[in-house]
Amino acid sequence: MKDKDVEGRLTELGKELLADVSKKKSPKMTMPQRGLNNVHFDKASSLLRLGKKTSTRSFMNVAHSKKFMQTAMIGAKCKELVSRGKTASIRELYYQLKHSIAETKENTFDDQSESDPLIVDLETMLEVMREELHLKADDKGTLIGNIIIEDSGDTIDCSKLGRSGLSVPSIVEQYKFKKVNAKYVLVIETGAMFDRLVEEKYHIKNNCIMVATKGQAARGCRRLVNRLHTELKLPAIMFTDGDPWGYYIYSVMKAGSMALAHESLRLGTPGMKFVGMTMSDIDAYGLEKVTETLKDVDKKRVSELLQYPWFQKKEWKKELDLMVNKGVRIEQQALASKSLEFVAEEYLPQKIKSGELLS
């Protein structure tokens, strides 16, 4: 969405509130509910989505007044950010708005935990992404490969960044994909495995773009993979540790998350596939000696995953059941027990070429 349109929606909201006031009615805001009872897995889109339940915040309701004021303040500040072409972190936004209210002992905000959920209210109310309101979350992640990106006036050839790669910022809306010559995007959980594949020149030999999420993916990373997949039609393949945490990182990249269900369309990549590590890999590649014992906290997480509708697929149930039955998990880096090159020269190319992927 263009800045002008976002500004338009914010202005519209302000005008509606003003209209209520001039009619001597209590101004109100209506927004989708975000509790788990209004989040569902939408089979058609393969995404976690918000339902149709809404709630209303009214200025003249004492229980709502402060939050109403705070939401309006955030809206006004976002309008200022967008119109000035500035961005702010959600922490900076909090500090920008925190002040004492004249002739009272009250502060507008006492803690960032008050402003954060109201930002999400504004996002859902206006159907705009946080990044479109010019607000930033933390950034994390690295990209390397055969793509030329224009970022803020600079043209960056991501195939010419040595072993370092491009730091993925928190906002990637400004990225323009100028030229791409890659067959797919490989998304990798750990920085160490990304380094291994860079060292083996995997991205060059296999002509792909590689993205390291470095644990649970930050929003910038998720949005970038979504854009590479939807705008450039690049297949996206995920490579994580073989444990419930890795599988959930995949699940968030693919279907979105419960907390951000309102942004699944722009952050999720439902066409994404999964290359490994699977529990079946342990037998297939003789990795029994380099597994780790499943801890109680891992087992608990597996049983949670088994409840999620989007893991109700034969192939995933088989993997999760195998994990419980074997009582083990396995890391990406355990493939080094074969040889350092094994992951890049045999494991990944073989599995990807033969289409041995979960979805």
Add this chain to the structure above:
Amino acid sequence: MKDKDVEGRLTELGKELLADVSKKKSPKMTMPQRGLNNVHFDKASSLLRLGKKTSTRSFMNVAHSKKFMQTAMIGAKCKELVSRGKTASIRELYYQLKHSIAETKENTFDDQSESDPLIVDLETMLEVMREELHLKADDKGTLIGNIIIEDSGDTIDCSKLGRSGLSVPSIVEQYKFKKVNAKYVLVIETGAMFDRLVEEKYHIKNNCIMVATKGQAARGCRRLVNRLHTELKLPAIMFTDGDPWGYYIYSVMKAGSMALAHESLRLGTPGMKFVGMTMSDIDAYGLEKVTETLKDVDKKRVSELLQYPWFQKKEWKKELDLMVNKGVRIEQQALASKSLEFVAEEYLPQKIKSGELLS
């Protein structure tokens, strides 16, 4: 140090062990002790250094045999890595060496916690850095600014990386600084503040290189700042949150850490100065309303810092005492309460220009 020299030291160690064996003596390795009783703050170099106490690991001592074998295995694997021009993460090294010992039920290694300290033993014994043994730790950190770096055959102009910046890898030994036109290096604790300064074009307007450590700095980041400072004679200035955790991040960047005292010379930057946030800033810039209350865990950390020899400076004692007396801490991002641009247009340029820096 060149690969050839590192390989030479590893070969030398092997030959010494072999010589003992051929003389029917128990082979031994002698290495500096690394306990806190052998770590001291060296005033002359302003670095944390290891002392002269050593300990010996002997093959024929039953209490040492397994560790002796493990250390020798790690040495042999590092020699292989160096000679093949490969690097491995310390996790991969563990997986590469983990196997069962023929005709026993014993494994060479059962957990990475066994191999990690032995890597450090080898580093101190041979006086080589982990990175020179071709071993990698996790990477973290971003660089942007007016410097051209050659990395693995690619020439990277770090002033042309949009708002993204270069991802700092875990090993930066291969970096060649081709051209630099910057007045200093500004090292920044939080990713969000780095983003703010990038957005304000601080690095362009003030002609500096900016590095984000994103919390406690990874080794790659520390080594990079050390190299920029010592090889290019660039002043290094640190900008952290005003709390004991931020001050300790500065202290590690500057003087090294107790755990890695053997590498302080190559990871520490004793010439580094500190621009803020200081407790004095709170009064100077009217930031009383945007401080946070000091928690017990913060207070405990402050009293620890007050014990460290390298904080025994009048200016630092004043700041730490002020922190306890005011009972508050302050974040970098709290400067946004003045205006988003304040940090880039007033706070940093004024303090740096007037030399209002702690050391």
